[in-house]
Amino acid sequence: MRPNKRDELVRKALExxxxxxxxxxxxxxxxxxxxxxxxxxxxxxxxxxxLILAALRLRDENFRNSLFRECEGRADTPEGQILAMFDxxxxxxxxxxxxxCMFIKASAEFQDKAHPINAQAAEHKRLLxxxxxxxxxxxxxxxxxxxAMQMLLLKEGAIVAAAMLGAEGPAREAKDAAxxxxxxxxxxx
Amino acid sequence: MRPNKRDELVRKALExxxxxxxxxxxxxxxxxxxxxxxxxxxxxxxxxxxLILAALRLRDENFRNSLFRECEGRADTPEGQILAMFDxxxxxxxxxxxxxCMFIKASAEFQDKAHPINAQAAEHKRLLxxxxxxxxxxxxxxxxxxxAMQMLLLKEGAIVAAAMLGAEGPAREAKDAAxxxxxxxxxxx
DNA sequence: CTCATGGTGTACCGATCTGTAAACTTACCT
DNA sequence: AGGTAAGTTTACAGATCGGTACACCATGAG
Numbered sequence: 415m416r417p418n419k420r421d422e423l424v425r426k427a428l429e430x431x432x433x434x435x436x437x438x439x440x441x442x443x444x445x446x447x448x449x450x451x452x453x454x455x456x457x458x459x460x461x462x463x464x465l466i467l468a469a470l471r472l473r474d475e476n477f478r479n480s481l482f483r484e485c486e487g488r489a490d491t492p493e494g495q496i497l498a499m500f501d502x503x504x505x506x507x508x509x510x511x512x513x514x515c516m517f518i519k520a521s522a523e524f525q526d527k528a529h530p531i532n533a534q535a536a537e538h539k540r541l542l543x544x545x546x547x548x549x550x551x552x553x554x555x556x557x558x559x560x561x562a563m564q565m566l567l568l569k570e571g572a573i574v575a576a577a578m579l580g581a582e583g584p585a586r587e588a589k590d591a592a593x594x595x596x597x598x599x600x601x602x603x
Numbered sequence: 604m605r606p607n608k609r610d611e612l613v614r615k616a617l618e619x620x621x622x623x624x625x626x627x628x629x630x631x632x633x634x635x636x637x638x639x640x641x642x643x644x645x646x647x648x649x650x651x652x653x654l655i656l657a658a659l660r661l662r663d664e665n666f667r668n669s670l671f672r673e674c675e676g677r678a679d680t681p682e683g684q685i686l687a688m689f690d691x692x693x694x695x696x697x698x699x700x701x702x703x704c705m706f707i708k709a710s711a712e713f714q715d716k717a718h719p720i721n722a723q724a725a726e727h728k729r730l731l732x733x734x735x736x737x738x739x740x741x742x743x744x745x746x747x748x749x750x751a752m753q754m755l756l757l758k759e760g761a762i763v764a765a766a767m768l769g770a771e772g773p774a775r776e777a778k779d780a781a782x783x784x785x786x787x788x789x790x791x792x
Numbered sequence: 793c794t795c796a797t798g799g800t801g802t803a804c805c806g807a808t809c810t811g812t813a814a815a816c817t818t819a820c821c822t
Numbered sequence: 823a824g825g826t827a828a829g830t831t832t833a834c835a836g837a838t839c840g841g842t843a844c845a846c847c848a849t850g851a852g
Contacts, residue, residue: 435712437626440839451801453842462840519711521767523624525702536767543768563764563776571760575752578710578725579732587752591784598783629809640830642812651810 420458423448428469432516436466436523436531466520466531473516474538482545492552493596496565500592503569504585507576514577518570542566556602561595568592609647612637617658621705625655625712625720655709655720662705663727671734681741682785685754689781692758693774696765703766707759731755745791750784757781 426448430439445452459465488498517535524531546565550558568588575584615637619628634641648654677687706724713720735754739747761777
């Protein structure tokens with residue numbers, strides 16, 4: 415039970431879940447596509463739910479790390495980094511494999527708020543909201559929580575609209591709206 | 604095969620699909636909860652997909668009609684009606700059975716753009732975007748398509764955030780952001 | 793060599809999935 | 823009454839679901 419083997423299983427499962435959905439992807443399919451036997455799969459993950467949770471954990475790590483790093487690389491002020499998020503999103507939307515937000519889909523398939531998968535998806539959004547709030551604070555806005563929520567709304571709306579209607583319009587309008595909101599938001603002091 | 608019987612089946616199926624998801628709800632469960640026999644169910648709907656499409660059609664009708672009527676009742680200017688949409692959303696979020704947007708969930712579970720269910724969900728969003736564009740035109744904005752898309756982003760983002768993080772914040776911030784965007788959008792002429 | 797140990801493949805479990813076949817009941821029309 | 827057609831019940835088909843029992847096989851230790 416080498417630990418890197420487990421990581422590889424999570425990586426592959428993440429890819430398949432993202433492409434085909436959670437309930438629509440059976441363990442049999444995952445076993446075939448990862449090349450591992452069913453017994454081994456269940457040695458690494460007690461249940462399918464455990465595997466989904468591991469995949470979401472990996473996705474959360476990857477997504478947040480790459481988003482934060484990209485934004486830092488594209489702008490050096492907090493306000494600039496908030497705005498840069500929408501450029502990062504635009505690039506993501508334009509990628510071939512773009513299929514919307516994995517956490518929105520997870521919460522859509524497991525709607526019960528008491529369900530661990532739903533809770534973990536919500537946690538991802540809370541972490542993003544916290545990051546935006548921190549940036550808004552650093553930027554010196556008078557109401558950082560409110561502004562962060564508005565940025566989150568534009569981001570989630572853009573992801574949903576890009577997945578359902580096409581990439582260009584939502585990416586452009588989200589950034590334009592964000593810039594206007596940032597420009598007119600009151601500063602503290 | 605009374606036609607109203609069919610309507611009743613669609614209504615009930617819509618309710619169950621919305622509450623429990625599409626793939627997670629089997630025809631057996633639907634048959635039990637509607638009290639109809641399996642054979643009758645399949646007399647009315649050739650496949651489960653047909654039933655889902657009928658449920659989405661009903662949902663689209665109900666949602667758009669009630670949204671449009673509510674907005675017209677709450678404001679008499681086009682711009683006021685756009686803004687009123689966010690109050691209607693807030694009321695919806697606060698309802699007990701609120702579980703997010705059925706069309707976002709449908710497109711999350713049936714991701715293939717060629718799939719009829721995905722196409723119908725996308726069509727619902729296009730109709731909403733068209734309605735917003737019409738209002739923005741009537742209101743005399745210089746770039747109605749862009750403004751309509753921004754309002755749609757706020758709406759979709761608010762629905763997602765309300766479903767995952769709670770109702771109050773998203774509803775309030777969506778409206779605040781929308782008002783600011785409307786106030787600062789250039790008018791034609 | 794012998795034996796324990798840990799990972800593997802095969803074959804299977806019962807439940808549930810979508811969808812169907814066929815006989816039966818009910819209600820209406822003449 | 824007799825016939826027709828809608829709608830019912832029951833039973834089932836074939837596939838797939840999540841999950842497991844068990845025999846097999848490699849490797850390293852004594």
